[in-house]
Amino acid sequence: MYQALLTRRYLTSKLMPLLAALAVVLCTAMVLVVWSVMGGFLGMLLDTGRLLVGDVEITRPVTGMPYYEELIERLEADPEIKAATATVEGLALMGLEDGRTMAVKVIGVDGKGYDAVTGYGDTLWWRHLDQPNKKDVSREDLRLQLEPGYEDAGLMLTENNPFTGEPVAAAVPGIEATGETSRQTGGWYQSAYTEGLGVTLRRSESGDRWVMQSDGREYVIDKLPFTIDQSITLSMLPISGRGAAIDVQVRKIPIANEFRTGLYEVDQGIVLVRMDLVQEMLKLDRAVRVADSFSSGVTTNDDGSESFAEPEIIGEEPARATSVLIKGAPGVTDQRVKERCVAIYAQFFEAHPFEVPSPGQVRIDKWDERPSVAHLIGAVKTETSLVLALFGFISLTAVFLVFAIFWAMVSEKTKDIGILRSVGASRSGVGMIFISYGLVIGLVGAVLGVALAFLIVHNINPIHEWIGQVTGRYVWDPKVYYFTVIPNKVVLWQAALILVGGAVFSVLGSILPAAKAANMDPVRALRFE
Amino acid sequence: MPILEARSLSRTYRLGKVDVPVLRDLSLSVAEGEWLAILGASGSGKSTLLHLLGGLDRPDRNRSNPQAGVYFDGAPLAGKSRRDLDRHRARDFGFVFQFYHLLPELTALQNVTVASMVRLGLGYAGRSREVRKVAEELLDRFGLSGRLGHRPAELSGGERQRVAIARALVNEPRVLLADEPTGNLDRATGQGILDTISDLHRDKRQTIVMVTHDPYVADRADRALRLVDGVLADNREESAPMTPVLQG
Ligand SMILES: Nc1ncnc2c1ncn2[C@@H]1O[C@H](COP(=O)(O)OP(=O)(O)O)[C@@H](O)[C@H]1O
Ligand SMILES: [Mg+2]
Numbered sequence: 001m002y003q004a005l006l007t008r009r010y011l012t013s014k015l016m017p018l019l020a021a022l023a024v025v026l027c028t029a030m031v032l033v034v035w036s037v038m039g040g041f042l043g044m045l046l047d048t049g050r051l052l053v054g055d056v057e058i059t060r061p062v063t064g065m066p067y068y069e070e071l072i073e074r075l076e077a078d079p080e081i082k083a084a085t086a087t088v089e090g091l092a093l094m095g096l097e098d099g100r101t102m103a104v105k106v107i108g109v110d111g112k113g114y115d116a117v118t119g120y121g122d123t124l125w126w127r128h129l130d131q132p133n134k135k136d137v138s139r140e141d142l143r144l145q146l147e148p149g150y151e152d153a154g155l156m157l158t159e160n161n162p163f164t165g166e167p168v169a170a171a172v173p174g175i176e177a178t179g180e181t182s183r184q185t186g187g188w189y190q191s192a193y194t195e196g197l198g199v200t201l202r203r204s205e206s207g208d209r210w211v212m213q214s215d216g217r218e219y220v221i222d223k224l225p226f227t228i229d230q231s232i233t234l235s236m237l238p239i240s241g242r243g244a245a246i247d248v249q250v251r252k253i254p255i256a257n258e259f260r261t262g263l264y265e266v267d268q269g270i271v272l273v274r275m276d277l278v279q280e281m282l283k284l285d286r287a288v289r290v291a292d293s294f295s296s297g298v299t300t301n302d303d304g305s306e307s308f309a310e311p312e313i314i315g316e317e318p319a320r321a322t323s324v325l326i327k328g329a330p331g332v333t334d335q336r337v338k339e340r341c342v343a344i345y346a347q348f349f350e351a352h353p354f355e356v357p358s359p360g361q362v363r364i365d366k367w368d369e370r371p372s373v374a375h376l377i378g379a380v381k382t383e384t385s386l387v388l389a390l391f392g393f394i395s396l397t398a399v400f401l402v403f404a405i406f407w408a409m410v411s412e413k414t415k416d417i418g419i420l421r422s423v424g425a426s427r428s429g430v431g432m433i434f435i436s437y438g439l440v441i442g443l444v445g446a447v448l449g450v451a452l453a454f455l456i457v458h459n460i461n462p463i464h465e466w467i468g469q470v471t472g473r474y475v476w477d478p479k480v481y482y483f484t485v486i487p488n489k490v491v492l493w494q495a496a497l498i499l500v501g502g503a504v505f506s507v508l509g510s511i512l513p514a515a516k517a518a519n520m521d522p523v524r525a526l527r528f529e
Numbered sequence: 530m531p532i533l534e535a536r537s538l539s540r541t542y543r544l545g546k547v548d549v550p551v552l553r554d555l556s557l558s559v560a561e562g563e564w565l566a567i568l569g570a571s572g573s574g575k576s577t578l579l580h581l582l583g584g585l586d587r588p589d590r591n592r593s594n595p596q597a598g599v600y601f602d603g604a605p606l607a608g609k610s611r612r613d614l615d616r617h618r619a620r621d622f623g624f625v626f627q628f629y630h631l632l633p634e635l636t637a638l639q640n641v642t643v644a645s646m647v648r649l650g651l652g653y654a655g656r657s658r659e660v661r662k663v664a665e666e667l668l669d670r671f672g673l674s675g676r677l678g679h680r681p682a683e684l685s686g687g688e689r690q691r692v693a694i695a696r697a698l699v700n701e702p703r704v705l706l707a708d709e710p711t712g713n714l715d716r717a718t719g720q721g722i723l724d725t726i727s728d729l730h731r732d733k734r735q736t737i738v739m740v741t742h743d744p745y746v747a748d749r750a751d752r753a754l755r756l757v758d759g760v761l762a763d764n765r766e767e768s769a770p771m772t773p774v775l776q777g
Binding site: 001002005006009010013415416418419420421422423424425426427429522523526527 | 576580583585586611612615616617618619620624626630631632633634635639643644646647648649650651653654696700
């Protein structure tokens with residue numbers, strides 16, 4: 001009882017312990033803010049990591065798998081599998097209209113099927129917007145000016161040739177791939193070409209041209225200074241079954257749209273192209289097989305003249321895909337889907353023995369087992385625990401602070417301890433004053449700290465915005481971290497854990513001072529000057 | 530049977546490598562209801578004796594005399610556990626010190642009730658009103674009814690000592706142990722405190738053991754002993770040549 005009274009009195013009459021409480025406030029708030037933001041970041045990564053890849057992937061790189069349509073049919077016949085689609089992957093050099101060239105990964109996809117498995121359609125960036133997003137008060141987002149159509153072209157990876165009107169295969173690069181679009185703090189994109197020049201764009205009256213406004217002057221332009229009105233040139237090297245390069249295939253391909261998953265690696269390094277075109281460039285399309293003999297190259301005709309023989313067709317080589325992506329039925333775990341894929345692939349192999357790669361020659365991975373994704377998620381997880389461990393370690397200073405302050409307080413309160421012992425307080429009773437004092441300071445500090453963290457995390461975006469405006473530096477640069485918004489959710493169990501942790505740390509810090517108080521000789525304490 | 534008894538008490542302090550004997554084979558007996566004064570020069574071991582009597586300190590072990598030690602109601606304190614000694618101090622003894630020894634963060638009233646809190650532990654919760662009433666009555670009796678909410682720093686020396694006496698009495702102890710209760714006060718205030726103690730002794734037959742260096746203070750008691758060279762002597766025999774000792 002007297003412990004409670006003294007704790008309350010000491011709490012309201014001493015400054016130093018309040019500093020200890022403040023230290024606890026700052027430490028708990030700091031750890032919880034970091035945990036919430038980093039954890040939220042990881043969560044967003046996991047959410048976006050699945051985009052464009054489906055749940056499970058069956059891969060045979062470079063040479064690919066024939067009869068993939070049949071494999072897809074077999075897969076889709078399974079009730080635990082919702083959809084499957086084939087893709088063709090290869091490396092390419094991408095040339096831009098301004099002459100820059102870069103290495104990218106090209107994925108040939110069948111737009112509709114790919115969308116069914118991966119939700120690809122939702123990642124298409126250029127589409128008509130009716131309303132600007134909240135931050136875009138001056139309506140700078142170009143999407144407000146676009147009319148419908150870009151979305152369909154993107155989904156089908158097909159555009160009409162402006163001269164002939166014929167549909168042609170088109171490309172959909174990741175939005176960071178060309179470097180021609182520049183992400184704005186508000187979450188929309190500007191042309192890197194006009195960025196910072198205060199240029200606004202709108203449709204011309206006629207609707208087929210653009211009016212560019214800059215410094216009060218207007219220019220009418222035919223093409224947007226944006227990727228979506230441009231073309232890329234892809235150079236790909238088909239590889240023979242024996243691993244030798246055949247001849248370079250070069251195509252100029254119009255850009256139909258751009259996609260954005262939110263994963264920088266993906267958005268920066270991948271270009272989607274209609275699958276038939278990629279198959280053709282990589283020589284994975286359907287082909288006839290001819291007899292491989294020079295002797296039969298020349299035939300003697302009936303009239304005695306000689307001529308080159310028609311190549312003798314001895315068979316047909318079916319088209320190939322390097323991957324099949326699979327989406328599980330709702331409620332089916334990735335692991336289960338993977339098991340089904342393994343079983344179905346085995347049946348598929350039995351149906352085409354030695355025509356298709358053996359089960360040992362293909363990789364069957366869940367989305368998070370894919371080497372590129374697993375690497376990224378692993379890195380973020382490691383970083384999160386590293387940062388948490390570091391900050392947790394820094395929080396140990398709170399323990400030492402409580403310890404130092406309480407140690408000094410026990411000395412200062414020596415006489416009080418002697419007095420209490422003289423009226424009959426036990427050793428442990430006197431020690432408990434300081435333990436309960438530590439507990440109260442820890443609890444008060446932790447509760448305030450968690451409350452502070454809640455406040456900070458919930459308002460982290462406005463705070464960040466404000467700091468950015470004042471200092472001109474955005475710590476969480478959307479251009480770097482990619483996500484437009486900083487994660488702003490506090491997980492309750494994490495808050496609870498930190499609350500308990502703050503109290504425990506303070507009690508830890510008060511244990512030795514409490515022991516010192518308990519072991520004090522009451523007579524010496526009373527004589528203490 | 531005496532309420533409090535000391536048999537062959539010795540207490541030696543170690544200063545570095547030197548043993549400093551303060552009490553040597555001291556014996557003493559206090560009857561219930563008696564006011565005993567122990568007179569001694571500064572440094573003669575008065576406080577040491579009082580701490581031993583109140584169970585705050587333990588005497589030297591006496592190998593030759595297993596009966597040596599402090600006895601309360603005929604029972605040896607030496608055999609008691611720490612917990613029992615704590616309880617003893619809370620219930621049966623009330624200490625008053627020269628320098629008041631109040632808790633500076635607590636009000637006058639809280640300084641009194643805190644002794645009850647210590648004695649009752651969690652049981653205090655159910656009896657706080659009752660305790661409060663007792664404490665208020667005590668403070669009222671000592672003329673402090675207007676000072677209940679004051680901190681020690683806001684009280685005069687005499688007022689502080691009265692609060693300390695109230696604290697010592699709040700648990701209705703069998704024995705009041707007073708260590709130079711007037712030693713830090715001017716003579717008039719000291720007389721006031723002595724009057725308070727005297728009333729208490731007269732009205733409630735409170736057993737009091739008071740140590741002091743001041744013969745005038747000792748005169749107020751029923752009986753006075755002198756502590757010289759670690760043993761007690763009857764004061765009457767040698768009181769004539771006694772010169773008043775300076776204050777402090
Ligand atoms: N803890 C201690 N260590 C060493 N010497 C002590 C200690 N406490 C008291 N003394 C010595 O014991 C003697 C008696 O002290 P004390 O009982 O306070 O005397 P009094 O109360 O009569 O002035 C003094 O000489 C004092 O210096
Ligand atoms: Mg003394």
